Amino acid sequence: MSTQGQLGAARLERDAIGLAPVLFQSITHMAPAAAVAFSIIFATTYAGGSTPLAVVLALVACLMVAISIGQLARHLPSAGGLYTYNARGLHPTVGYFVAWGFMMAEPLVAPLLYLIFGNVLSVYLNSHFNTPTWLWAPLAALAGAIVWVLVYRGIRISTEAGVALGAFEIVVFLALAVTLIIAAGSNNTLSVFSPGTGNSSGLGSVFAGMVYTVLAFIGFEAAAPLGEEAKNPRRTIPQAVVWSCVLIGLFYLVCYYAATVYFGPSQMADPKNGFFGFNGGDPWDGLAAKVWGPFSILVLLAIINSAIANSNAGANAATRMGFALGRAGILPRRLAAVHPRFKTPYVAVHVQGALGIAIAVVLGFVLSSPLNAFALLGTMVTLIVVVIYILTNLSNLVFYWRERREELNPIWNVLVPVLGVVIFIPVLLASFGIDFAGLGIVSLTAPANAAPWIDLAWLVLGAALYAYLSARSPAALKETATIFVEA
Numbered sequence: 294m295s296t297q298g299q300l301g302a303a304r305l306e307r308d309a310i311g312l313a314p315v316l317f318q319s320i321t322h323m324a325p326a327a328a329v330a331f332s333i334i335f336a337t338t339y340a341g342g343s344t345p346l347a348v349v350l351a352l353v354a355c356l357m358v359a360i361s362i363g364q365l366a367r368h369l370p371s372a373g374g375l376y377t378y379n380a381r382g383l384h385p386t387v388g389y390f391v392a393w394g395f396m397m398a399e400p401l402v403a404p405l406l407y408l409i410f411g412n413v414l415s416v417y418l419n420s421h422f423n424t425p426t427w428l429w430a431p432l433a434a435l436a437g438a439i440v441w442v443l444v445y446r447g448i449r450i451s452t453e454a455g456v457a458l459g460a461f462e463i464v465v466f467l468a469l470a471v472t473l474i475i476a477a478g479s480n481n482t483l484s485v486f487s488p489g490t491g492n493s494s495g496l497g498s499v500f501a502g503m504v505y506t507v508l509a510f511i512g513f514e515a516a517a518p519l520g521e522e523a524k525n526p527r528r529t530i531p532q533a534v535v536w537s538c539v540l541i542g543l544f545y546l547v548c549y550y551a552a553t554v555y556f557g558p559s560q561m562a563d564p565k566n567g568f569f570g571f572n573g574g575d576p577w578d579g580l581a582a583k584v585w586g587p588f589s590i591l592v593l594l595a596i597i598n599s600a601i602a603n604s605n606a607g608a609n610a611a612t613r614m615g616f617a618l619g620r621a622g623i624l625p626r627r628l629a630a631v632h633p634r635f636k637t638p639y640v641a642v643h644v645q646g647a648l649g650i651a652i653a654v655v656l657g658f659v660l661s662s663p664l665n666a667f668a669l670l671g672t673m674v675t676l677i678v679v680v681i682y683i684l685t686n687l688s689n690l691v692f693y694w695r696e697r698r699e700e701l702n703p704i705w706n707v708l709v710p711v712l713g714v715v716i717f718i719p720v721l722l723a724s725f726g727i728d729f730a731g732l733g734i735v736s737l738t739a740p741a742n743a744a745p746w747i748d749l750a751w752l753v754l755g756a757a758l759y760a761y762l763s764a765r766s767p768a769a770l771k772e773t774a775t776i777f778v779e780a
Contacts, residue, residue, distance in 0.1 A: 319537035322512030340502030342491025342558025357713025363531025382688025402607030441646035497733030
């Protein structure tokens, strides 16, 4: 989940990249291994044995967004991505609030992945060498330091390396999933696609779990800002966004079907012996150790690879945003300073580097564990992005109704966006602890239940800034559009 672009470039190179690189732009930004190993394990505490169903519903919901993005990209191939779609589809003010949401979400991506890195390595070292459990903190800081140096030096993973590393983590987890399915034997069952399997409130528990299965999908839209660089963008962008969503969604589904039938659907949400707490909070390494023995090290390597690669992308996006905000005068102009040798926004890099490490480490200690810190930050990011996804669906409908009515298709421009909105609504309700229509929607537990209120506070702050800029500095307000087209 990151805005893409070239620092200080007025124009982007057109017809530069084909379908495969654009497709992997989205896939690598989803961080498949890290999402399987960390994001979705939180879903199991709510959905339990029905976690595969929560994955299916998240896949359908995100696929509706992917189709809406594809429909909008046909007429709005822009480096501004979701900002442009919402500003044009609904209203420039909506575009501003989409931009404001990303301003909060983008800087949180890297700390989330530092927490993953620190936790999985700490659990591994503790189980094999009896190291102290607090080791997650210096390990998370180490991940942050590595990414800090990479971003400062302007080092990014090439397209070819990204494809190879992305394929490695996917192959490792698919191989493990197949092994688990075979080992499960007669315990293989389709009951995991029923809403009442191994949880307290049936579909209401599944909707709460969707907060974290949706988190795993965030990033599939990362190809959208390449609309000005892709070959034949009106076809390439829709294909890349839809296929990344479908392929990685199926990958998540296979992995969590395998984990659920092997671990036991009725045990997945158990407070004491459930999947979430298995192997000290790193259940996938524990499963791999059971069926692969010493070769479980491959799972650890896949997760580490995924965490570093995606945090590098997230930190790059956040620093470019800081650069653009500084250049616009919305944040201190010092953030727009460019290193004379590396041509990177080094002040913004240092701010993001220090802030990312501090958020991960301080929150991890304040909330007593890296898992709790991840739950809070991950929920904050998810809720922001879910609202943006809902708005993007509405943009599809409104844009075609208002500007392209002769092309309006009742399926792609009406049914798809409406269905996408409807599926996401229970996710938002679960985050606020609101039941609806007798579904028995389960509330999120602490500290994740604080996330919607923090997001609301951010929204209020954004509204106040919007009012101030509208009255005092309309030029700076207009510059927010440029930020999300050029940053």
